[in-house]
Amino acid sequence: MSALLDNAIGSIRVGVQDYRSPDDHRYLSAVxxxxxxxxxxxxxxxxxxxPNEDPDILxxxxxxxxxxxxxTVEIVPAGRTTIDFQTIGRRFDDLGIPFDHKLLNELNRIRNDIEHRFSPLGRTAIIEAIAKGFPAAGQLFRLLGxxxxxxxxxEWAEMLQSQALFIAELEACQKxxxxxxxxxxxxxxxxxxxTECESNLVQQADPENTDQDDADLSxxxxxxxxxxxxxxxxxxxxxxxxEAYLRAKDAGEDGPYYDCPECDKGTFIDFEAACANCGFTYTSDGRCGIxxxxxxxxxxxxxxxxxLCSYHQYLMEKDD
Known part of the structure; x- marks a missing residue:
């Protein structure tokens, strides 16, 4: 076993063992x-x-x-910093290694959120963090064979159990x-x-409530x-x-969501032609009358x- 793989297995084991501990102070160490x-x-x-390339460069x-x-010109590392969750997806892409970027982005988000929290971590938050790392770990083990x-x-059995616990919690919340x-x-x-920790474990106090505006969420x-x-x-x-990022990057376009003129939240969705928060919509058919x-x-x-479109709006205002 290589030193890298040995260290990886050791870190995961220690993390899961910290997660098992009844001591709340070890939760951050676990993640x-x-x-x-x-x-x-x-x-x-x-x-x-x-295998034939310099690992330090990779x-x-x-x-x-x-x-x-x-x-000749040689490519060498610029400094001692190595790739992190934010950059490894691009490296995989550059080298033609198939991997789900969303998994890495999610891990990076959770890691940063937990590092910068001012409140103590609860066991449910740790279950979610462990569970959301499971798909990435599984895919990496498959790539390694x-x-x-x-x-x-x-420890792998414990990870499986965390995944099952999180799914159960998520299903209960969604219900x-x-x-x-x-x-x-x-x-x-x-x-x-x-909005506080970016978890998906959002629940409603009254499961029988049907009114969006009256939803008491926690x-x-x-x-x-x-x-x-x-x-x-x-x-x-x-x-x-x-999608908003791709529209802006590839086509220089706005959307698919905008600030709503009625409630001032960024919840007007163009392909629904309505605000997801307040329901505001417009009567225009979206085409210039001329x-x-x-x-x-x-x-x-x-x-x-x-x-009117911008051109005919300009002409009309100019004539006025």
Whole structure:
């Protein structure tokens, strides 16, 4: 077993053992060690996939060119920092290693959130952190061709149990939300996100309540009482944030969600033509009354009664 893999297995084991401990003060240590082990697994994947290359280059966070002998150029690590959850996805992509980026992004988010919390970690939050690391660990073991049962033994069984516990908690929370008549299909299908800790373990106090505005929400992971409008706004960002990034990056376009002129939350969804929070919609059909060109949603939201494209709006104002 390589030193990298040995350290990865050791870190995961220590993390799971800390998680088992009845001492609440070891919960942060549990997440740190567990996630450090998963990151080491990812580095082992890189090193194994390219056995003839320098491991220091493969796992360096940044690289730089340097003059080599006889007029050549060498690529060397720029500093001693190695890849983290935020950068390893790009490295996998660059080297053609298939991996689900969402898994890494989620681990990075949870790790950062837990590191910067001011309140003590509860056991439910740790169960979620361990459970959400499980799919990434499983995929990395498959890329390595290693058997996690053989390498981790009881700790792998504990990870499986955490996954099952989290799924059970999530299902219980979602069951309390089933009666709500959400204004948005996007929200109805989404896992709500806590505005305090970004957990998906959001629950409703009265499972029989059907009114979105009357939903009394709280987080089972951190215990926070939540405002339903803020939860909807956070969930819209969580669900549609990736699409918003791609629209801006690839096409220079806005959307798919905008600030609502009625409730001032970033919850107006263009493909639903309505606000997920307050239900605001506009009467315009979205086309210019003269040339029938599409009017951008952002322009309509600034003036919901607008019926002209920018060009004909300009001509009309100029004539006035």
């Amino acid at each position: 740190r060690n567990y996630y450090a082990g998963i990151l080491l697994l990812a580095k082992e994947v890189l090193v194994r996939r390219f 796992i360096a966070a940044q690289l730089k060119p340097q003059a080599g002998p006889n007029g 290693e058997d996690p049962v053989e390498l981790l033994g009881d 309390t939300l089933e009666a709500i008549d959400w204004r948005s299909g996007t929200i109805a299908e989404a896992k709500l996100v806590c 987080c089972r992971a951190c215990g926070a009482q939540l405002d339903v409008g803020e939860v909807i706004e956070k969930t819209v960002e969580d669900v549609l944030g990736a 040339c029938h060109a599409t009017i951008p949603v952002a322009d309509i939201l600034q003036d919901p009664d607008r019926t």
